[in-house]
Amino acid sequence: MSLLNYIPASEAVKKIKSGNRVFLHGSAATPIHIIHALQNRHTELKNVELVSITSFGDVDFNDEKYRESFFINSLFVSANTRKIANSNHGDYIPIFLSQIPQLFKTNILPVDVAIIHVSPPDAHGYCSLGTSVDIARAAVEVAKYIIAQVNPNMPRTHGDSFLHVDKIDALVWHEAELPEINYETGATDAIRLIGKNIAELIDDGATLQLGIGTIPDQVLKNLINHKNLGLHTEMLSDGVIPLIKSGVINNSRKRINKGKSVTSFMAGTKSLYNFVNDNPEIEVLDISYVNDTSVIRKNDDMIAINSAIEIDLTGQVCADSIGTYQYSGIGGQMDFMRGASLSQGGKPIIALPSITNKGISRITPFLKEGAGVVTTRGHVHWIITEYGKVNLFGMNLKQRAKALISIAHPRHQENLERAFYERFK
Numbered sequence: 001m002s003l004l005n006y007i008p009a010s011e012a013v014k015k016i017k018s019g020n021r022v023f024l025h026g027s028a029a030t031p032i033h034i035i036h037a038l039q040n041r042h043t044e045l046k047n048v049e050l051v052s053i054t055s056f057g058d059v060d061f062n063d064e065k066y067r068e069s070f071f072i073n074s075l076f077v078s079a080n081t082r083k084i085a086n087s088n089h090g091d092y093i094p095i096f097l098s099q100i101p102q103l104f105k106t107n108i109l110p111v112d113v114a115i116i117h118v119s120p121p122d123a124h125g126y127c128s129l130g131t132s133v134d135i136a137r138a139a140v141e142v143a144k145y146i147i148a149q150v151n152p153n154m155p156r157t158h159g160d161s162f163l164h165v166d167k168i169d170a171l172v173w174h175e176a177e178l179p180e181i182n183y184e185t186g187a188t189d190a191i192r193l194i195g196k197n198i199a200e201l202i203d204d205g206a207t208l209q210l211g212i213g214t215i216p217d218q219v220l221k222n223l224i225n226h227k228n229l230g231l232h233t234e235m236l237s238d239g240v241i242p243l244i245k246s247g248v249i250n251n252s253r254k255r256i257n258k259g260k261s262v263t264s265f266m267a268g269t270k271s272l273y274n275f276v277n278d279n280p281e282i283e284v285l286d287i288s289y290v291n292d293t294s295v296i297r298k299n300d301d302m303i304a305i306n307s308a309i310e311i312d313l314t315g316q317v318c319a320d321s322i323g324t325y326q327y328s329g330i331g332g333q334m335d336f337m338r339g340a341s342l343s344q345g346g347k348p349i350i351a352l353p354s355i356t357n358k359g360i361s362r363i364t365p366f367l368k369e370g371a372g373v374v375t376t377r378g379h380v381h382w383i384i385t386e387y388g389k390v391n392l393f394g395m396n397l398k399q400r401a402k403a404l405i406s407i408a409h410p411r412h413q414e415n416l417e418r419a420f421y422e423r424f425k
Contacts, residue, residue: 004121004171009037012147012170018045020112021073023104023139024052027267028181029132031117031149032057033174038115042069051109053100053135053329054078056179056267061090075100075135076329077320086326094320094372097234097332098291101138114143119154121165129161129284130154131178131273132265134234137161137286145169153177155277159284180269183217183237190353193386195219198305201347201382201389202226205253206301209233209336210240212267215351216305223248230254231261232299234291234332236282238268241275256298257283264290291332296339297346304340304348306333310362310371311383313401313420315392317350317375324370337375341393347382350375354385354409361412363404365419383407398424 016022016038025031038048039061046068050061053076061070062083072090074081076097084090095103103109116136118127127148129136137160140146147170165171195218202208202223207230210216220239223229230251231240243249244261251259260283266272276282289295296302308319309327320328340346352362363385367373381393383404390403401424405416 004165006150006171006173009034009149009172009174010040012172013038013041015145015147015170016041016045016048016113019047021049021051021110023111023114023143024050024055025116025129025132025136026053026055026134027132027265028056028178028273029117029130029136029154030055030057030059030179031115032059033176034115034147034149034172035059039066042066045069047071049073051075053097055080056181074329076331077326078328082327092326092329094330096291096330096335097134097287098335099288100135101286101288104135104138104142111139111143113145113147114139115147115149116140117149117151117154118163119156120150120152122156125165126162127165127168128154128156129163130157131267131276133157133159133161133284134265134287138288140167148172149174151175153273155273157276157284158280158282160286161284177270178273181267182269183214183239187214187218188353190386191215192218194351194353194384196222197384197386197389198349198351199223201349202303203301204228206230206303207232207254207299209296209302209304209340210235210237211306211333213307215307219305228253230299231263232257232290232296232302233262234264234287234336236261236263236266236268236272236276238272241272244281254299256295262290291335293335293339293342296336297342300344300346302340302343302346304336304346306337306350308350308352308362310364310367311350311352311404312364312367313404313416313423314397315377315380315383315400315404316367316373317380318367318371319374321370321372323368330374333374334379337379341379341381348379349382349384350380351384354387354407355412361409361416363408363412363416365416365423
């Protein structure tokens with residue numbers, strides 16, 4: 001380490017100029033220390049475009065003083081970018097997660113500078129992108145200049161994560177704990193029931209994709225007696241650890257990446273980061289491979305588990321916005337919904353509580369005005385709430401509406417029946 005030229009973050013970000021497009025590493029790999037150094041230069045910069053997917057930790061560009069300096073062009077809106085992405089100083093690019101690398105590589109979004117967060121170089125000089133390979137792999141391949149936060153707490157992961165130190169233009173040593181998120185907390189009785197309902201659809205030998213949140217965690221808790229499960233998922237969290245350790249997830253039945261748990265990024269607690277560190281059983285791969293529909297479908301009995309904000313009576317799924325308000329993003333939902341539907345024996349699943357925290361039905365006569373359709377009614381199959389599960393595949397519009405009403409919250413079923421009559425009378 002002593003032979004490497006580490007410089008302060010304040011010096012590293014001096015290469016960033018007004019008008020540059022800057023990629024920011026995301027999720028648990030958010031390079032918070034360097035981002036703060038970049039923010040400290042706000043008086044010297046104008047119109048720096050920042051592109052990223054989900055970011056974690058103390059990253060806030062909402063302050064008025066940053067308005068002329070930085071523009072947040074989000075590829076997936078997260079809690080700490082939601083306000084600015086819905087303002088005049090930010091925006092959102094609707095895109096499948098699998099195709100974001102294409103934006104970088106075809107110069108639709110050329111990257112001037114990539115700010116990444118990596119493990120220290122090994123004996124051969126290779127750092128690891130650690131918890132987030134996802135779109136970062138493509139960003140570092142095309143960026144004109146790479147700044148890396150080097151952190152001994154970043155796990156060294158296997159797969160597409162390795163980057164030789166010679167490819168990095170500026171190294172910043174900063175030791176810090178990674179941001180943590182615990183999806184086990186916040187589970188309600190409804191979510192626990194949804195977890196059980198989903199688990200009932202999963203056969204031994206199936207391969208799993210798990211979306212973000214508490215529902216996938218509850219599904220995993222109900223799989224302890226399953227056998228020979230596989231994992232091919234864009235995202236990994238703590239819930240898989242006991243199943244991998246016990247051999248429930250052993251990837252023995254997969255047709256591709258056999259024997260390996262495949263993911264593209266991970267977010268969880270320190271236990272997860274320790275578990276994946278130098279673990280050859282976990283393959284962290286480029287998102288353009290992991291989320292490629294033609295790859296996903298190759299595994300038989302592919303189970304894709306994703307969620308939604310609301311669903312209309314014909315099966316249109318809104319998962320990224322509340323009306324015109326951009327809440328999150330398309331992400332990988334359609335990549336896996338389509339991939340699972342084409343898999344032999346596959347089951348694409350949308351799971352959601354029947355009502356919001358305010359008691360509003362998530363199954364609605366119509367989506368809110370301006371809402372984005374992430375999964376179309378032509379792609380939708382299984383819909384699951386705490387009140388049951390229905391498969392809309394092959395159903396006509398009236399049949400779909402009746403099926404969805406049957407798993408809506410009981411106190412909203414009368415209104416939905418009325419809406420059904422008004423629409424189809």
